Amino acid sequence: MIIFGIDYLKEHFTHNQRYIIVAIFSMFLPFYMCGGILIFLTLRLLLKGEIQEAYKQILASRYILIFCGISLIVSLCYQNYLGAVCCIAILFVLSFILYYRVHITSELFEFISNIIIVMSLFAAFYGLIEYIGILNELDINQFEVIIFNRPQDRVNSVFFNANYYAMMIEFFVCITFYKILKLKNFKSEFKKFFYYILVILINLFLLLLTGCRTAWPTIAGGILTILIVDQHYKTCLCIFACVVFIGLYFLLNPSQFPRVDNIISYFLVRQNIWEVAIANIQKHPLFGEGPMTYMHIYAAYKGHPTEHAHSIYLDPILCFGVIGLASILPFIITNIKKLYLLWKKKIDKTLVALIISFTVMIFIHGTLDYTVFFVQTGFLYLLIASSFDVYSESLID
Numbered sequence: 557m558i559i560f561g562i563d564y565l566k567e568h569f570t571h572n573q574r575y576i577i578v579a580i581f582s583m584f585l586p587f588y589m590c591g592g593i594l595i596f597l598t599l600r601l602l603l604k605g606e607i608q609e610a611y612k613q614i615l616a617s618r619y620i621l622i623f624c625g626i627s628l629i630v631s632l633c634y635q636n637y638l639g640a641v642c643c644i645a646i647l648f649v650l651s652f653i654l655y656y657r658v659h660i661t662s663e664l665f666e667f668i669s670n671i672i673i674v675m676s677l678f679a680a681f682y683g684l685i686e687y688i689g690i691l692n693e694l695d696i697n698q699f700e701v702i703i704f705n706r707p708q709d710r711v712n713s714v715f716f717n718a719n720y721y722a723m724m725i726e727f728f729v730c731i732t733f734y735k736i737l738k739l740k741n742f743k744s745e746f747k748k749f750f751y752y753i754l755v756i757l758i759n760l761f762l763l764l765l766t767g768c769r770t771a772w773p774t775i776a777g778g779i780l781t782i783l784i785v786d787q788h789y790k791t792c793l794c795i796f797a798c799v800v801f802i803g804l805y806f807l808l809n810p811s812q813f814p815r816v817d818n819i820i821s822y823f824l825v826r827q828n829i830w831e832v833a834i835a836n837i838q839k840h841p842l843f844g845e846g847p848m849t850y851m852h853i854y855a856a857y858k859g860h861p862t863e864h865a866h867s868i869y870l871d872p873i874l875c876f877g878v879i880g881l882a883s884i885l886p887f888i889i890t891n892i893k894k895l896y897l898l899w900k901k902k903i904d905k906t907l908v909a910l911i912i913s914f915t916v917m918i919f920i921h922g923t924l925d926y927t928v929f930f931v932q933t934g935f936l937y938l939l940i941a942s943s944f945d946v947y948s949e950s951l952i953d
Contacts, residue, residue, distance in 0.1 A: 568667075572659045575601065579652065579935075580668045584675045587716050587931040591645065594935065598648045601655055610654035616890040620650045623884035627876055631846025639846030639875070646847065649931075653938045657945040665907075665946050669731050672936075673755055676728040680762045683713035683721070687765050703767045703814045711765040715932060722768030723927040725759045726917050727936050730778045732756050734910040737786055769814050770924050773799075778917040785899075785909035825860050826924060832859035833870045844877035847929075864929060868922025871929065891942070898944045907943060914940050 565574055575597055582593040601607050611617045624647040631639035690709050691699065704710055710718035736752045739745045763771055776799045783792035806813045813819070829850070836845070836853050845852060850865045865871040872881055899908045914937055918928040927933055 569664060570659070572606065572655075573661075573664050576656055576659060576664065577668065577671070579656075580671050580939075581675070583672075583932045583936060584679055584714055586714060590935075591931045594652055594931075595645070595648050598652045598655075601652070606655055607651050610651070610658045613658055614654050616887045617654055619884055619887040620647070620654075623876075623880065623887075624650070626843070626880055626883055627846055630843045630877075630880065634845040634852070636846040636849065636852045639848045639852060642847035645931075649935055649938065653935075653942050656939060657942050657948075660943060660946050662946050665943055668939075669735060672728065673732050673735065673752075676725075676732075676759055677755060679713045679715075679721070679724070680758050683711045683762045683765065686713065687711050701764065703764065705767070705818050710767040711762060713762070716930065718766040719768050719770075719925055719927050720930055720933055722763055722766045722771040723774075723918075723921060723933045724936065725763045725766070726771055726775050726778060726921065727914065727933075727940070728759050729756050729775055730782065730910060730913050730917070731940070732759075733779055733782060734906060737782070737788070737906050737909075764814075767814060770921050774917050774921040777920045778913040781913040781916045782906075782909040785912050786906050826866055828860045829854075829862060829866050830870060832857040833865035833867070833874045837870070837874050840877060841873075842877045842879045844873065844875045844880055847875050849875045864926045866925050868919060868926055868928065871926045891944075895944050898947060898950075901950065903947050903950050907946065911941055911944065 565577065569577065579594060579597055582590045584590075585593070598607065611621075624643050627646070628640055628643040631637070631643055688699070690704070690711070691697075691702075694709070696702070707717060712718045712721045715721040715724060732752050732755050736749060739749060742749055760775075763775075776795075780792055780796060780799070783789070783795065832854055833850060835857060836849065848863065850859075850871065851863050853859075854861055865874050895908060895911060899905065918937060921927060928937055
């Protein structure tokens with residue numbers, strides 16, 4: 557399915573594109589190694605002048621510098637030093653994404669999507685070994701599927717915790733589903749079809765072992781979004797019917813719902829976190845206090861100790877404020893226009909569907925968590941969301 561040979565990479569991809577391939581592999585290392593590699597690659601490209609060239613070529617990219625500059629100053633003003641470090645990290649990641657947009661091609665995109673699919677199996681295998689180790693630690697001598705409540709007993713593979721791994725699985729599944737829709741002839745390519753189905757099933761099994769409940773409706777929403785945008789309405793209706801059936805089953809049999817015994821305490825903790833976040837947003841609505849604000853202020857409110865506000869609808873406002881978010885808005889709007897143009901010209905509606913599904917998923921999952929704000933999850937989301945530049949020449953309006 558995929559060739560990782562050095563000679564193959566040299567023959568098919570430019571030196572600049574091989575930087576991107578290295579970055580893709582780094583996502584499947586522990587977050588501190590992934591972050592370190594991304595910073596190293598970006599610094600190297602900066603010294604070569606490649607990053608500067610990307611900023612010149614990408615429309616409205618200067619707003620990234622304005623956004624990160626404002627956030628850095630705000631973080632330092634409030635002595636949020638971890639937030640200040642995060643501002644620099646965000647700048648590095650977004651700068652690398654600009655570089656990616658300049659050098660991405662259709663061939664490279666399909667290749668890196670293949671890498672991600674293959675490496676998702678590596679992550680699953682590692683997660684399975686981890687799960688067997690968990691069973692042994694709990695003196696369970698035979699293999700059985702148990703969804704544990706304790707965070708340390710939930711599978712996280714090579715990622716920071718189970719919820720981050722769950723979001724990565726959401727992305728893996730949708731990328732693999734995208735590849736299925738890209739098959740031109742199911743009969744002649746049935747081996748690829750069954751390979752992709754197997755990859756999805758393996759990842760879904762590992763998702764079960766993560767114990768992340770939010771991920772299941774998120775994946776359903778992502779798959780349905782792809783089918784709607786790509787105009788596979790009959791298949792969408794069938795999958796939607798299955799989702800409704802499963803939802804009704806758990807509604808009628810609530811005891812079968814994963815980790816049902818702690819669901820009330822789970823929501824009470826979330827409520828406490830959100831109350832703290834809202835209180836601080838009211839106090840600092842314009843600029844926030846920089847990235848990781850919740851971690852910086854929860855003690856002052858006697859709130860639940862955690863890293864972020866567990867909501868994509870609250871944490872960005874909490875951290876960056878209205879003005880901070882407005883400073884990056886022109887860049888986001890420019891990207892949305894390019895995506896719309898790609899859809900309008902009907903160049904690759906399946907890719908448009910994948911990009912939109914990723915965005916839908918982060919907002920569904922983001923209702924109860926903010927797992928997209930991390931090294932691997934954020935980087936993978938930004939990679940896919942920026943992939944409309946595969947057709948940059950066709951998008952010149």
